[in-house]
Structure formats: C-alpha cells, structure tokens
Amino acid sequence: DQQVKQNSPSLSVQEGRISILNCDYTNSMFDYFLWYKKYPAEGPTFLISISSIKDKNEDGRFTVFLNKSAKHLSLHIVPSQPGDSAVYFCAATDSGTYKYIFGTGTRLKVLA
Amino acid sequence: GAGVSQSPRYKVAKRGQDVALRCDPISGHVSLFWYQQALGQGPEFLTYFQNEAQLDKSGLPSDRFFAERPEGSVSTLKIQRTQQEDSAVYLCASSSYAVQGAGELFFGEGSRLTVL
Numbered sequence: 406d407q408q409v410k411q412n413s414p415s416l417s418v419q420e421g422r423i424s425i426l427n428c429d430y431t432n433s434m435f436d437y438f439l440w441y442k443k444y445p446a447e448g449p450t451f452l453i454s455i456s457s458i459k460d461k462n463e464d465g466r467f468t469v470f471l472n473k474s475a476k477h478l479s480l481h482i483v484p485s486q487p488g489d490s491a492v493y494f495c496a497a498t499d500s501g502t503y504k505y506i507f508g509t510g511t512r513l514k515v516l517a
Numbered sequence: 518g519a520g521v522s523q524s525p526r527y528k529v530a531k532r533g534q535d536v537a538l539r540c541d542p543i544s545g546h547v548s549l550f551w552y553q554q555a556l557g558q559g560p561e562f563l564t565y566f567q568n569e570a571q572l573d574k575s576g577l578p579s580d581r582f583f584a585e586r587p588e589g590s591v592s593t594l595k596i597q598r599t600q601q602e603d604s605a606v607y608l609c610a611s612s613s614y615a616v617q618g619a620g621e622l623f624f625g626e627g628s629r630l631t632v633l
Contacts, residue, residue, distance in 0.1 A: 409559075439621055448521070448608055448624035449560070494559050503548065503573065505622060507559035 408432045409497050411508035419516050424482040426511050428495035431476065435497040439505070440469060440480045443492045452493075453480070485515045519543075521625035523609050529631045530599045538594045538628045540609030548612040549592050550622060551584055555605045563607075566592060578603075599632045606630075 410429045418424045426440075436457035441449035455462040455469045455478065462469050468481045482489055492510045522541040530536050542549050548567055552560035553576075562576040568589040577584070581600075586592040596603055606629045610622035 411559075441624075446626070448523075448610075448626045451621040451623070454621060496559075503550070503565045503567075504562055505550075506562070507552075509557070509559045 406431075407509075408435075409495060409506045409508040411493075411495060411511050413511050414509070415512040415514070417514045417516060418485045420487055421484045424480075424485045424489065424513055424515065426480040426482075426493050426495075426513065428478050428480075428508055429476060430478075430497050430506075432497070432499070432506075433476070434499040435506075437498050437500050438469070438471060438478050439496045439498075440467075441494045441496060441507075442489075443494065443510070449494060482513075485513075487515050487517050489513060490515050521609055521611055521623050523607075523625035523628050525628055526626060527629050527631075529633065531633055532600060533598050535595065535597045536599055536630060538596075538607050538609075538630070540592045540594070540611075540625060542590065542592070542609070542611030543613075543623055544590075546611035546613050546623075548614060549586055550610040550612075551592070551594050552608040552610065553578075553605045554608055554627070560608055563594070596630070599630075601632050604630055604632045 439454040440452040443449045453467045471478045494510045496505045496507045498505045524539045551563040554560045564584045565573040566586040581597045583595045606627040608627045610624045614620045
C-alpha cells in the first residue's frame with residue numbers, strides 16, 4: 406500500500422516555463438511534507454517543506470502548495486532552468502514519529 | 518564533517534558474502550536513518566536510531582540485516598549472506614531533531630551494493 410504517490414514518472418518543460426510536480430498521499434495523519442531533489446550518483450538534497458497548518462510555502466523559485474482536503478501537494482518551479490533537471494521526490498511524515506515515507510519520484514527534464 | 522559521509526560508495530559482492538556499510542552523520546545530529554533505494558523507486562525506510570538507541574528496525578527486510586550505532590555517532594549497516602535482491606543503493610540520513618516531523622533529513626551520497 407503506497408501511502409505517498411507520484412503518478413508522473415517523468416516531465417519535460419521548456420526553460421523559463423513553469424514546472425509543476427504533483428504528489429498524492431493517503432494517510433490523513435501526515436502533517437509535514439517535504440520535497441527532495443536528486444541528481445545521479447548523489448544523495449537526495451532537501452528543497453522545501455510545508456507543515457499542514459499552511460497551504461503554501463515559498464522559497465525563491467520554488468513554491469509548495471498543500472491541499473489537505475484532497476490529500477494533494479504540488480511543487481512549482483518558476484522559472485525552470487536546465488540545472489533543475491533531476492529526480493524529485495516528495496516525502497511525508499506524521500510529526501511525533503520518525504518515519505518519512507517517500508514517493509517513487511518524478512524525473513524532470515528542463516529543455517534549453 | 519560538513520555533510521553525511523558514506524563508505525564505500527560502491528560495493529560488489531558475491532552472493533553469500535557479508536558486507537558492511539558505514540555512515541558518518543553530521544556532527545551532533547541525534548537522529549540517524551537508513552533507507553534502501555531500489556532502481557526506479559523512492560527510498561524505503563529500514564531503521565532509525567536516536568543517539569545510540571535503535572528505536573525502530575521494522576523496515577529491515579530480514580534477519581540478515583543488522584544495524585548499529587554504538588557511540589551515538591557513526592553507524593554501520595551489515596548485511597549477512599547477501600542475496601541478489603539486496604542489490605540497491607543504501608542511503609544514510611541524519612537530523613538534528615529527536616522528534617521527527619519538525620525538520621529535514623540530510624542524506625549522504627549512498628552506498629551502491631551490487632550482488633552477483
């Protein structure tokens with residue numbers, strides 16, 4: 406039973422345009438969500454997070470939106486740059502526990 | 518060190534061999550995690566340490582997997598009698614938070630294990 410789902414395995418976007426990566430979850434106890442970026446042969450690096458008390462968090466070109474009623478979050482990258490090409494993982498946790506559940510990732514390719 | 522360090526980066530083992538993977542977390546980080554990432558998948562939780570205490574090992578796939586963190590810093594993940602299905606990238610992560618959900622995990626570069 407996959408509690409965190411990223412249904413799009415890949416996404417291609419033109420440089421300068423918006424990239425939207427989606428993530429769905431099933432566990433209503435999840436209250437903290439994170440996005441990680443991973444380049445080949447490297448470990449995942451933290452990008453941005455959001456607590457369930459918010460519906461939006463912004464950091465530079467990256468914005469995460471959380472829709473609790475739909476159990477859905479998305480990562481917006483504006484404007485997209487070729488260096489953003491990587492695999493993006495969303496993760497969720499129930500605060501007070503230590504288990505972060507990861508999605509299967511979406512490979513983003515930003516075309517120059 | 519500045520980041521989470523893992524060694525070896527790459528390990529090739531013959532089926533049946535024992536392997537040991539090392540993780541050196543960020544200095545002072547209380548929490549340490551091991552994850553397993555199979556090809557095309559997301560990281561899957563293996564085990565969690567808070568200082569030297571292993572609070573959760575529910576993700577370890579079998580009793581061939583063993584992890585320790587005896588002094589609350591460096592951790593070792595040991596796999597005995599390796600099988601082909603053990604082939605994966607093993608990721609170590611650390612966090613300054615003892616109660617999770619409050620912050621991000623910092624990952625190492627991973628140890629890629631290939632079992633022939």
